[in-house]
Amino acid sequence: MGRGKIEIKKIENNTNRQVTYSKRRNGIFKKAHELSVLCDAKVSLIMFSNTGKFHEYISPSTTTKKMYDMYQTTLGFDLWSSHYERMKETMTKLKDTNNKLRREIRQRVLGEDLDGLDLNDLTILEQQMQDSLTVVRERKYHVIKTQTDTCRKRVKNLEQRNGNLRLDYDTIHQLEKRYGVVQNEEGFESTVAYSNGVSNIYGFYADIPNGSGYEPHGPHLT
Incomplete structure (x- = not known):
C-alpha cells in the first residue's frame, strides 16, 4: 500500500513546516x-529558511x-561591477571630505x-577662528576651575586632619603633666585610650608593697 499523494502548498503549521524543511533540506x-x-x-546549493537561517552545500x-566566477564567465556578465562602482563612489566622497x-x-x-x-x-575664516578660540578658552577655564576646587578640598581636608592631630597632642601633653609618664621606674602605670580623637584615662594605679605582697593604691579613673 503506497503513501497518499501530498498536496504541494504552504504548510500553515509552523512546527510541521520547520520539520519538513529540515528533512527535505538534508535530502537535497x-x-x-x-x-x-x-x-x-x-x-x-544555497538555502535560506523562512526565518532567514542560511544553509549551503558546495562540492569538495x-x-x-x-562557482561564482564560473557562473559569471558562462553568462558573460560581472556580478561585482555594480558593487564595485558603489565602492568607488564612496571612496571618492571620503577623499573629498x-x-x-x-x-x-x-x-x-x-x-x-x-x-x-x-x-x-x-x-x-576669521569668525570661525574666533569661535574656536572661545571654545578652547572656556574649556581651559573649566579645567582650571575643576583643578582649583579639587586642591581647595584637599587643603581643607589636610587642615582638618592637622587640627585633630594638634588636639590629640595637646590632650596627651596635658595628661602627662597631670599624671606623669605612662610607665616609670617605680611601677606607676596609666592607661590612655583614644576614640574619635578624644583621650580617656581608663586606669591609674600605684603598687605599694605591704606585709603580704603588693596592694594597689591610688585613684582609679574611668
Whole structure:
C-alpha cells in the first residue's frame, strides 16, 4: 500500500513546516553530494529558511568563489561591477571630505592655502577662528576651575586632619603633666585610650608593697 499523494502548498503549521524543511533540506544535500561524487560534478546549493537561517552545500572539489566566477564567465556578465562602482563612489566622497578637512587645518593652524579666498571667505575664516578660540578658552577655564576646587578640598581636608592631630597632642601633653609618664621606674602605670580623637584615662594605679605582697593604691579613673 503506497503513501497518499501530498498536496504541494504552504504548510500553515509552523512546527510541521520547520520539520519538513529540515528533512527535505538534508535530502537535497544528500542527493547533491551523491551527484558530485558519482558524476564528478561541481554542485553549489544555497538555502535560506523562512526565518532567514542560511544553509549551503558546495562540492569538495571547488569553492563558492570559483562557482561564482564560473557562473559569471558562462553568462558573460560581472556580478561585482555594480558593487564595485558603489565602492568607488564612496571612496571618492571620503577623499573629498579628507582633502577639505586638511585644507581647513592648514588655513586655521598654519595660515597656509589662503590664495584662493576672497574677502568674504577670509571674514568667515576669521569668525570661525574666533569661535574656536572661545571654545578652547572656556574649556581651559573649566579645567582650571575643576583643578582649583579639587586642591581647595584637599587643603581643607589636610587642615582638618592637622587640627585633630594638634588636639590629640595637646590632650596627651596635658595628661602627662597631670599624671606623669605612662610607665616609670617605680611601677606607676596609666592607661590612655583614644576614640574619635578624644583621650580617656581608663586606669591609674600605684603598687605599694605591704606585709603580704603588693596592694594597689591610688585613684582609679574611668
